[in-house]
Amino acid sequence: MKCYGENEKILILYDKSKEYGSEKNLLSALVKSQLSKEKEINISKINIDNQKNLEQYNEIFILNIGEENYSIEALKEQLKSYGKKVNRIKKSSELLNKEDFKLKAETYLYLDNVTPFNDLNNLIGEVDYLKDKGIKFFIEAAPVFVNEDLKAMGRFAEALRYAQANGGKVILKFPIINSKGVNGTDTGGKIIGDKLKEAFKNYTNYWIYPVGINADEELLYREDLKNILESTDTLFLNYNEDINIDIDNYEIKAYRNFIQKVELKDYINNEKTSSKNAIKIESNSNLEEFKNNVDKVLSKEINLIPSNKISSYIKFESEIKNNYGRVFLNNQEVTQDRFINSEEYENAVNKTINKENPIKEDLTITNRRLEIFSGAALIIFTGILILSRNIERKRFFK
Helix, strand or coil, X not given: CCCCCCCCEEEXXXXXXXXXXXXXXXXXXXXXXXXXXXXXXXXXXXXXCCCCCHHHCCEEEEXXXXXXXXXXXXXXXXHCCCCCEEEEECCHHHCCCHHHHHHHCEEEEEEECCXXXXXXXXXXXXXXXXXXXXXCEEEEECCCCCCCCCHHHHHHHHHHHHHHCCCEEEEEECCXXXXXXXXXXXXXXXXXXXXXXXXXXXXXXXXXXXXXXXXXXXXXXXHHHHHHHCXXXXXXXXXXXXXXXXXXXXXXXXXXXXXXXXXXXXXXXXXXXXXXXXXXXXXXXXXXXXXXXXXXXXXXXXXXXXXXXXXXXXXXXXEEEEECCEXXXXXXXXXXXXXXXXXXXXXXXXXXXXXXCHHHHHHHXXXXXXXXXXXXXXXXXXXXXXXXXXHHHHHHCC
């Protein structure tokens, strides 16, 4: 795996992110096309006062949607001494070669919208159906950072372990952010990051091992979330063409696996796709509907890449590495080749707790021995007392 800074670096210079009257954000579309090629990106607004050292970049894209102006003319003059490739884009038709995307596409299957509130028996049936069809898949897991000790969470974790043991790789969903924040709190990056880290820890405690993160497209451009998104090299993106971007300078690191989630109908029509796609199948539906949706994918003869064919990592306080299907937590292998049910999990956890607390275990054994010894002594004492009383009775009541 390439270290940060070893990937190709590109510079995107832009004046506007959208064409007049259009909802589609061309800047974000360009960014995604390059991230899917494992490139580091520097985004900079075209401005006479915002000039760059161009020689550090392997390639330059100029997104010039607006009118020519003095800054554009100055940029053209500066580019005369740049000897590498320059791509000029003035409209959406010049941006993406969709046929090229389709020919080079990497396509995965993604089990979408999986939460503790789903019908878990139904979820098990979905996993079984995918296994019967020979499909190794990604499965989204909603972040859980409250009530993680409830029995319902234990049952949900058991279902996810079943998925892990039967071809599934777990993707941790980003907390939902709305006007009220995350779970009613502030929407600042630190709060969001802490919630995601807490969810990650809760899952690993239940032996669930996420190998990547799922996030909304607009979060790519939030400075306060950069550290969180850079905690992994595998990002599944929720498509949203109607986002607003107005940034002077911004850097996005390279991702080994930058994959866009897409509906089957959009994939078939070659819309909203990238060079790496995950066809999402709704999990929170009845089993027959789910089977029909999977069958539709298979009927299109799409070459689905197994989820164990990628390598990835995600790191917060602990680190998970996925080495082409073999999973490691802090460099210790935790791959689940067989299903671990709740009873086995709880027994193993309790055994681990006892090993980590040998004094407590020793005291427990000692207490049990004392109880047995005390009980035996009491029986002997009672026997002696009864025998003594009988002897006394014989002495005085002959």
